[in-house]
Amino acid sequence: MDRLRMRTTLLIPLLILSFGCTLLSLLVIRTIVQQQTRTDLASDLQHSVKTYQNLQRQQRELLARESALLADLPSLKSLMTTYDPITIEDGGIEFWQVSGCDFFALLDQNGRLIVSYNRGAALDHSGVAHGLEMERYKPGEPILLSLDDRIYEISTQPLYFGLKEHGTLLGFVAVGYPIDEHVAREVSEAAAAQVAFSVDGRVVVSTLSPVLQQELVARGGDLLEMPTQNKKIQLGKMDYLAASERLTTSARQESAMEIPQLVVLKSFEEATQLVNRVNRWVLALALVALVVGSGMLVSISRTLTRPIETLVEGTRALAQGNFDYQLNEDGAAEIRELSRAFERMRIQLRRTQHDLLDAERLATIGRMASSISHDLRHYLSAMYANAEFMSGVNISQPEREELMLEVQAAVQGMTDLLDSLLLFTQTGRALHPEFESIALMIQRAVSMVRSHPAGRDVKITLIGLSSLEAWIDAKKLGRAVYNLLLNACQAAKRGQGPPTVTLTLIENERSIQIRIVDSGPGVPAAVRQKIFLPFVSESRESGTGLGLTLAQQIAQEHGGGIELEETAEGDTVFTINLLRASLLALGAAVEKKTSPTYIPVHEKG
Missing domain, CATH: 3.30.450.20 (PAS domain)
Known part of the structure; x- marks a missing residue:
């Protein structure tokens, strides 16, 4: 059957399945009998309740007239x-x-x-x-x-x-x-079943004999206390299918402690005998269907299931990026054609992926080159101009020293730029945490920002610095704080008022927060969603656009993150959140490696 078309392959099992119609018919009959028994009981219960309601409606009208006349x-x-x-x-x-x-x-x-x-x-x-x-x-x-x-x-x-x-x-x-025995008999005759009225598990009025009434109290359980459907109960030597429903006249009475219940018990001896006969037939035919079905399933699995499973595995491998998974051309003709089409698609996708990767690399290199070109030209121009001034014969020693400082600042700027690019390429590598002072790390970052041209004329205020120490990679985390402060200074200068930046160190039992607020014009909504992506440099004609990206990645490497809070005009807030549990885990890893009992294991050879 491997070389047959799928239509032919399915035809043979379908012919075998046609013999299962007899079994299905008997199952339907058995289900109908059971459902009909329960349907009859539900109908009898509703009929009993309606009968009771009809009988009581006249008495209610009489009661209402009687009470109104008396009143x-x-x-x-x-x-x-x-x-x-x-x-x-x-x-x-x-x-x-x-x-x-x-x-x-x-x-x-x-x-x-x-x-x-x-x-x-x-x-x-x-x-x-x-x-x-x-x-x-x-x-x-x-x-x-x-x-x-x-x-x-x-x-x-x-x-x-x-x-x-x-x-x-x-x-x-x-x-x-x-509600007495007379009412119970009328409801019982209308429903063709035994009925009982109960309150809080006690039978008050019933059409049952005293002996069966005692058994109902002993075996009824929830049937006498709450609404119950299709409960099987044996009274004497007879089986009953029982149901009960609360008799309330209003929603307020639902909250009462003792609510009367109407219990209907219907014998289903005849239905049980019919169901037992149907069960015997169903069991015999089910055994035959099991043998036939087993052979049929083996045939189907060999001709259809196995090739389809292989095709599914190939699809999963392709989704995971494995372009080398080979498919077997087995099964029906349609399956083989589908496998060949999948193979052609796999080859085409691999070729397209290589082309896209090459194009993405070139685009990334182009964006990076365009991004850093302006800063490099700026620093080189400053170095070139200051070097020409220094070569002049009429330049005094203090002026030479000032020019030299500007050259050093340009060199430092280029170094920072190259460090940012280097850090960007090294994100995801292992940290080198040490037990460092958070305040000292922040002060070093602030000192670097104040010496930067963007930090001049900006008032930087530090709040909440303490002797707090933690396991951190001070060099990387300091770089993250430096980048955020530098961006804050640049934004503050674009504001309408005096440029100010406030850094607040906040600590609690769960986390350490470094909160940086500037007086700039805020972050536009269009940029807010992508501000942490690389090469996104808002409000600058050029620049690397890596500052916030590096800061976010460094914070994440420390087990935390950076949040940009909702901004209002003249107020922008960036917060570095560091979880204490993550920092302690970094320290535990360092102490484990440096412990005297720690013996590294090296593979031989």
Whole structure:
């Protein structure tokens, strides 16, 4: 098959794969059965909740009308105007009997419970008072309340003396009906499943037998306490698929401690038997498909996968710059053609890369030559002119000495220029750190700047110099400070006011900062993003443009960096950040090499 076209190579495995349709069909049937069982349960749960809601809607309307009628009774309002709990408790029983409700309560104008009445065993007074706290509910809003293992649906209405808009609030009246076995049976018949109402893990009302109800409490777990979907549970000898949902009438009730839950349990014995039969068929056919698929995968890997993997490896090698990786022309015809096209591309890319490198070298040399030519001419012109003046016979000795100093300054400038170029070519080489004084290194750099023509007439102020010492390459780091100070002086002279430069040494537990501020016009936004690139010399007609580049690279070699802060007009800030941890690592490396126990290992031969 190695010499066949890809279309033919794929056709044979596809014919074999067609036999897998039977297995796929059975898998679909098995999945549909399982999903249908869960879908039916979810539908039953929603149906149960809707049935419960439909049954309770009528009672809520009745409760709302009943509570509204009671709230409008003048006699009840008259009773509440006494503000005497004993009087209200004695007189309230008559209104409860007239209302015909299973639950009746009166609250004062602050929402505190005065008295409550209910059918059956008397409810705990403190529990009722806590459940009816008015700050948890709005008046007239139906609420579900769990009281002594009983669930009540309650409606409250305010009592006003006079009109509601302008009257005086006298208190509240609350009436309610229980959710009992009658409601549970109606919901169970509508959902064709067993149902239970629970509160805080306790089953309050259920259609289950007492024995199964006890097992539900023992094995239910989260099913009785929080919303749960598709939980398998065994009660007696029968398996159920159970789900539960909270019964809340408002968002406020979500924060209540004990929220009633509706639990639906549906037997899935028939569905389990069908799923078991499907599982046996699927398992048998899966074994057959495994054997067939294994042979098919071996064939595919030999004809398609291996040549493609080889091609991918060649692509990765090319991405990493390896232009010598050879591809094997194996596989289908399309793969072989792709390999040959890739080989032609590789050869062309290698030729293009060589051409680009040659062009880049020439361009770099041209930019560097153009960049340094002006400074070299300046220094050579100064040396030539001063040498002519010195050759004059009428020149006095002091004048000769002054001319000699200017010649020395020009020589020093050329030396600095060559040092910058040399440092630029040597960046990335090992440092030579020593335990040096930061302040002394800064003072040497400042002294060099003050002797430079660009530093004349510029006020340089030093702040925060101390006896701080650290492991640094004083020569390189001093060069970085010198370059930043020199640039700052040149920028300060372009400012509108008196040229000033301020250098501040700042130290803390994590870092050492050398902050340089000048009074220049600031750095233009167009230059700010590329100011640390080589041969970028802002506001100068010519120059090396290496000062900031070298400073940044030297700071990075010390484990730090240089930041250009946001500039305002007349204020430019460069900050050298040196991490103490990086400086300590430099010192540790030096001490390790100089330790008496340190024995360097050399290869023999």
